[in-house]
Amino acid sequence: MRTASEVAAMLELHRKGWSIRRIAAELGAERNTVRRYIRAGQWAGYKPRKGRQALSRQAQIGPETTAIQRRQGPGTPVLRDTTGPQKRAEAVASQRRWLHSIMQGLLSKAQIVSATGEMDELDELIRRVHECRLPERNRAIAILAARCHIPSRAVCEFLGINRTSYRKYCMTFEHGGATALFKRQAHYVRKANDPKTKQAVFALLHEPPASHDINRTTWKMADLVRVLHAQDCAVCPQIIREITRAAGYKWRKARTVLTSKDPDYIEKVARVHSILSTLSTDEAFFSTDEFGPFAVKMKGGLSLMPSGEQRVVPQWQRSKGSLILTAALELAGNQVTHFYSSAKNTGEMIRMMDLLVTRYAHCSRIYLSWDAASWHMSKRLGEHIEQHNAKAELGQLPRVETAPLPVGAQFLNVIESVFSGMARAIIHTAITARSIMRRQQSTATSKHEMSIFNSIRGAQVRRFGVRSESLPCLTQRTIARTRIIGDAELP
Numbered sequence: 038m039r040t041a042s043e044v045a046a047m048l049e050l051h052r053k054g055w056s057i058r059r060i061a062a063e064l065g066a067e068r069n070t071v072r073r074y075i076r077a078g079q080w081a082g083y084k085p086r087k088g089r090q091a092l093s094r095q096a097q098i099g100p101e102t103t104a105i106q107r108r109q110g111p112g113t114p115v116l117r118d119t120t121g122p123q124k125r126a127e128a129v130a131s132q133r134r135w136l137h138s139i140m141q142g143l144l145s146k147a148q149i150v151s152a153t154g155e156m157d158e159l160d161e162l163i164r165r166v167h168e169c170r171l172p173e174r175n176r177a178i179a180i181l182a183a184r185c186h187i188p189s190r191a192v193c194e195f196l197g198i199n200r201t202s203y204r205k206y207c208m209t210f211e212h213g214g215a216t217a218l219f220k221r222q223a224h225y226v227r228k229a230n231d232p233k234t235k236q237a238v239f240a241l242l243h244e245p246p247a248s249h250d251i252n253r254t255t256w257k258m259a260d261l262v263r264v265l266h267a268q269d270c271a272v273c274p275q276i277i278r279e280i281t282r283a284a285g286y287k288w289r290k291a292r293t294v295l296t297s298k299d300p301d302y303i304e305k306v307a308r309v310h311s312i313l314s315t316l317s318t319d320e321a322f323f324s325t326d327e328f329g330p331f332a333v334k335m336k337g338g339l340s341l342m343p344s345g346e347q348r349v350v351p352q353w354q355r356s357k358g359s360l361i362l363t364a365a366l367e368l369a370g371n372q373v374t375h376f377y378s379s380a381k382n383t384g385e386m387i388r389m390m391d392l393l394v395t396r397y398a399h400c401s402r403i404y405l406s407w408d409a410a411s412w413h414m415s416k417r418l419g420e421h422i423e424q425h426n427a428k429a430e431l432g433q434l435p436r437v438e439t440a441p442l443p444v445g446a447q448f449l450n451v452i453e454s455v456f457s458g459m460a461r462a463i464i465h466t467a468i469t470a471r472s473i474m475r476r477q478q479s480t481a482t483s484k485h486e487m488s489i490f491n492s493i494r495g496a497q498v499r500r501f502g503v504r505s506e507s508l509p510c511l512t513q514r515t516i517a518r519t520r521i522i523g524d525a526e527l528p
Contacts, residue, residue, distance in 0.1 A: 039066065044080035051075050132187050136195050139178055142167050153184035158215040165219065176218055179206045228272055229279040237270040238280050299409070299443035306449070309440050312404055316369065321397050322404040322440075323365040323374075324451040325389060327381050328459070332356035338461075360484065363389055364491075365405075366452040367397075373455060373491045377484055383415045390418075390437060394425070400435040409444040459491075 039047075043064060050060050057075070061068045074080065135152070138144045146163065153159070165177035175196045182192045189203050210218045228234050241264060246253045249264050258274045265272050299305065316322055334354040342348055363385050364375035374393060378385045386407075393403060407413045422437050429436050442449050 039070065039074070039080070041080040044074045047071055047074050048078070129191060132182075132191050133195060135185070136178065136182060136187070136192070139166060139181060140174070149181065153181055156184055161215045165215075169219075173219055176206050176210075179203055180210050180218070183207050228276050229283070234270060234272060234276070235280055235284075237265060237268060238272070238277055239284070241265060241268075242281075295446075295448045297443045297446040299445065302443040302446070305441065305443045306446075309406060309442070309449075312440055313368070316404075317401075319399070319401045320404070321370075321393075321400045321402075321435075322368045323393060323406065324368060325363075325365040325386075325405055325407045326447075326450050326452050326456070327361055327363050327378065327385075328456045329361040330359040333358045333360065362456075364452060364455070365389055365393060366455055368451060372495050373452075375488075375491055381410070381412060383412045383417045386412055386415075386418055387421050390422070390425075394435060394437065397435060403435045403437050404440050405437065406440040406442060406450070408442050408447050408450055414439075414441060 043066075046064065047060055047066075050063070051057075055063075057068050057071050060066075061071045064071070135144075139149070146159070149163065150159070162177040162180055165173045166181075169177075175198060178196060179192055179198070183189075183203075189200055193200055193203050206218065213220075238261075241261060242256065246256055246260060249260075251260055251264075253260070258277065261277055262272065262274055265277075313322060334356050335350050337350050340348045361378040361381060362375055363378045364373050366373050374389075374396060376388070376392070390405065393405075397403060412418070422439070425434070426436050428434065447453060
């Protein structure tokens with residue numbers, strides 16, 4: 038709408054001979070607007086719009102229905118009336134009473150026909166209202182209320198349904214009758230639960246991308262969706278994720294497992310199991326191995342340091358020497374027999390065997406189990422065992438037998454756990470700066486501390502019956518409080 042000054046300018050330019058197009062371009066108005074004001078010859082505002090005359094329901098349906106409305110009988114509802122709020126409230130109350138009467142079976146067929154008129158399949162609708170479940174009852178009541186011209190809002194509020202469902206019920210009944218209205222709906226199977234979709238997704242996941250001309254070694258989600266669409270399996274990324282997650286697929290990091298290349302792995306492990314399962318009280322089974330050589334120098338680990346100080350371990354150090362600990366763990370009593378070696382060879386294994394024969398002379402048989410190192414299965418060691426067994430029958434000494442572990446299966450050697458606990462308690466732990474400095478002096482200090490460790494461990498096993506390596510008091514603090522001089526006092 039233009040202002041009075043703009044209309045006056047339009048009229049003045051028109052009197053000067055300007056065309057309507059030029060006036061519209063000059064004032065930025067539409068040509069029809071300029072033309073209308075020029076024809077009117079003056080400015081005029083919008084006229085107030087006349088309100089629509091609301092016709093009452095009484096005027097629309099005629100005098101014969103008006104007489105039915107005024108009857109407050111239980112069989113006929115009062116239709117909508119716009120003459121006033123009070124009458125509208127009365128109409129809504131009458132409609133709800135009629136719907137309640139239908140639901141409770143208080144109306145006869147004649148009363149229903151008088152309100153809805155003659156209609157096909159009325160008996161089926163009434164039967165559904167009185168005998169069937171809630172969904173079917175709601176559909177039948179919705180159709181009867183629609184034929185009775187009850188407003189959809191009142192019907193939906195009474196039945197607790199939305200208007201979309203109400204319109205769907207009416208349209209279905211109009212096109213297919215009661216058969217289509219009460220037809221059992223087919224169960225919809227989601228794509229994530231469809232067996233064919235699952236089979237297609239997993240079949241594609243187990244194929245390399247190169248089979249579908251994709252220059253990759255792993256699948257991307259976009260490639261999966263595209264290839265599945267080409268196979269007439271329309272799925273989205275969310276469906277693929279849902280299918281794989283439901284099947285238990287997750288991103289997991291690969292785990293490196295301990296393996297052995299020994300072709301006789303099963304036979305060797307079965308023999309060890311057989312020996313341990315039938316081990317008698319006068320027999321002993323030893324897990325034997327060497328720890329080291331390790332350099333005697335500062336190691337990283339936990340230290341008890343004062344506030345504000347940080348322990349520093351140099352990257353390059355000069356070693357104070359090296360040590361090799363040869364030990365044997367008796368599995369029945371959980372006791373360790375050890376000594377220090379200068380090298381790993383057959384002579385040290387013969388020395389260990391002779392030491393065990395001496396300490397366990399009361400046993401009838403000794404089993405030695407070790408890994409597949411060359412000096413553990415040398416010809417010299419085998420000959421020494423044969424010579425000992427030949428003398429054992431005459432001298433009442435324990436017979437020695439071997440139970441070698443598979444090749445590359447050091448993880449089966451039980452004494453490795455003892456070495457691990459000793460390394461944590463001795464080598465990689467220092468309680469005070471004094472112990473750090475003492476450990477760097479010579480190999481004798483390291484030998485002393487490892488001997489204390491084995492001594493305390495054996496004492497705790499004998500006292501408390503501990504069968505594992507979880508001994509909480511085997512720490513540097515315990516070792517620092519113990520005073521044992523030399524190896525002669527060790528058990």
